[in-house]
Amino acid sequence: PYPVRGYYGMCTNPLVAWADSALTYEALESLDFLAMAEIFMTPTAAMADIVLPVAHQYEMNDIGHYGIGHGMILARPKVVDPPEECWPDIKIMNELGKRVSPPEYWHDDFETFLDDVLRPSGLTYREFAEKGVLKGPDRFHLYREKGFHTPTGKVELKLSTTEKFKLKALPEFTALPEDEDPDYPLILISAKSRYYLLSSYRWVEKLRLKRPHPIVEIHPETAAAHGIGDGDQVVIETKYGEIRQVAKITDIVHPRVISAALGWWFPEADATRQFDWKSANFNMLTSIGKLGKEFGTPNIKNL
Template sequence: FAVWDEEHAAPRAHRADRVLARPETVALTGTHRFTDAIGRERTARPAFALLAERCEEWTPARVSAATWLDEDDLRAFYDLLGTHRRVAYYSWTGIGQHTNATQTERAVAVLYALTGACDRPGGNVWLAAPEANPLHGFDLLSEKQRAKALGLAELPLGPARRGWISARHFRRAVLDGTPYPVRALVAFGSNLVVTQAGSRANAEALRALDLQVHIDLFLNPTAATADYVLPANSPWEHEALRIGFEITQEAVEHIQLRQAMIPPVGLSRPDYAIAVDLACRLGLSDDFFGGSIDAGWNHQLAPTGLTVEQLRRSPGGVRVPRELVLEKHTRPAPGGGVRGFLTPTNRVELYSETLLDHGHDPLPTATDPLAALHPPGTDPDAYPLVLTTHKNGVFVHSSHRHVASLRRRSPEPTVDMHPDLAARRGLEEGQLALVATPGGDVTLRVRLDEDLHPSVVLAEFGWWEECPPLGRAATPAFGPGTANINAVLDDAAHDPVSGSVPLRAVACDVRPAPRTVGQWTMPRRFTVSALRHPTPDVLALSMTPCDGAGLPPVRPGQHVLVESASRPGLTRAYSVTEARPGSGVLGIAVKHVPGGEMSGHLHRRLAVGDTVWLR
């Protein structure tokens, strides 16, 4: 590489793996002309100058218009960022799930590097984990085998170069035979139908396989397409090795062989035992430690000096202290020079030659993710809103919604929106809404959130599962009645480098769902049609809606909020004890509580023909 030496007004050679000599003389700006070694006149500009020029295009006003953020808020943020040196970069925010993911992540990383906070106190510190031998590195495969990764030709810098593939490339290989036919799949704990965009197409590809084996704890829509389903057991039913945990240096130094807490249920087995046994039956025993799980773990542990037997004797784990050195990029490297960063140039790359060589912009660049929202042939006016999706924190991706204790905390799939947007679309809190995209529509329950932008809606992903203890039925993974947001998303538009799919910016609209018979969201007036006392202290009320409309189905444990028409403001919740939609009768039972205002009022004052409000 070359730098421009302002002191001598000439270029100076520089090895990127060495400490930069006399950095105060190096130009960061300007355009510089010189004659190269073979006599050609050349013009060069520092990478920092090119980056600065790119940034000048993005004035605060333009950023405000593009992001829908207030210009004053943006200025206040950058004033704060520019005057502080203890800056932490919080990742896993979803910016990687856009059609412009790579350049956005690059821009954030470059900005973070320019704050000078990398690997320093108060910034993101790269912790020192114990050394271990890898068991799952992609480089353990031969070069010929690595070259078979689906999507590698299209996205040579993307996930395929590390062995990861996208649902889009999987489908293409199965259905079209490109780049070669894929005829079989062995999958561990996945749910391709629900967790990836294009649910119907994913299911079609799975069904087209000659052989599909699915290993999981529970059945799901993906398992339903398999030829064989093998029962994996839970973490509490088998041992597992963890070398280093997260968050602190003390945590990453901790090594534990987690013990089984209960015997395996039925014929279930650890997923790793299934994989190793399969490998041995395919003639790969020598590559899988003769089928010995302990031998594999001991190989992994060898650099730490620990063995599986030692860890079994210390079930709480063992700490392997490591020296934490900060600013590791400035430290001497073996053979001289400095360690630098894990880039081809050993430096923070403001200008990426690698991206340039593959036909991409070498500088961080902003592209509007909304520009890719509308597929060809769709009417932009039909989908004027922006849909973003998120995980429900109660569950794990698309699983565990059958667990009643969790489902009580989050009983239904929801879509969040600003109250102003809801009002414009005729929607209310708790009402069912259709969220429509060019790929179809899903039915979700409305939640109002004043913190959202009035043009943005936020939908949960991962819904399909039943919960029998609470009377919650399963919903289709795709098609009419689905609550699976991935069923109406598409992965045709994607990031040109990483292949990331736009799960966080999708064109959509929302409208009221067709109401089920008798459904209501606002207070509804009922007439008391019958009163009786099953016991001296319990009053059973039968009620019919004054509007003459029907009643919706009632689930076990469901309740109504009762407000007396003669005592406005006095409300109590009571479980539904009688629900006969055909006859339009709904019943509750009220136990008299000594001194209770509502129970006393209903027991003493209520008569047949009186009215109450129910919500």
């Protein structure tokens, strides 16, 4: 009964990163208000009514949890102060929270959040920053005391929760989400880039020199069958849309598979047209029509 009429985004670029970019564009366009918090202008930020400049990770105090698998958290104090109008995300959320919910839920100084997180350790953030790292005690075989995080407390090779969610109790092979279609005989996947992170860093000159164009990897047999040469610009088409990327002929992929680049847009293009977000964007080829039963997520990696 209450449709979404506004969106505030941070650390995200949904116009390129979410499945079915064409539908995502329509959804964002339909909103009454769109705001983004960003360091750089992105296709989504270019659509926004307001773009809030945010502090970089080196311009704010934070806690690094990168070693949490080893029982450690790291102090990540700021290196320099941010430009005057650039706020850390946590400060923006703290001030926004005061305006949309009871102010007593929030802090006068947003950095007090960090002290809250550290309170069980008995340290303030300042003390933690001087120490640099905290490591919890090594405790092994906790399952002997508390069991595992399952309804039975045991290792469940056959999941006891599947009946509730109408899922299969044992994992099994499933076919590709799209039905075989002679008009689309190849399998499309996307692999991690060694130069970029999702839709980030296309504005970094040194990286663009190494990978200036979006690359689609094609097996030599497949390329020969379609008259494609190395370096040719090719059209990649699914039933949902089409894009253009540059062919790289390689036997790293199977003859029935092509591997296209994910997350592409062009910072050098026109901002009023959202930096040419359509022409090479992998998610112009995907759909939200078939969701994974286990998590309800759309397919954005292979078709």
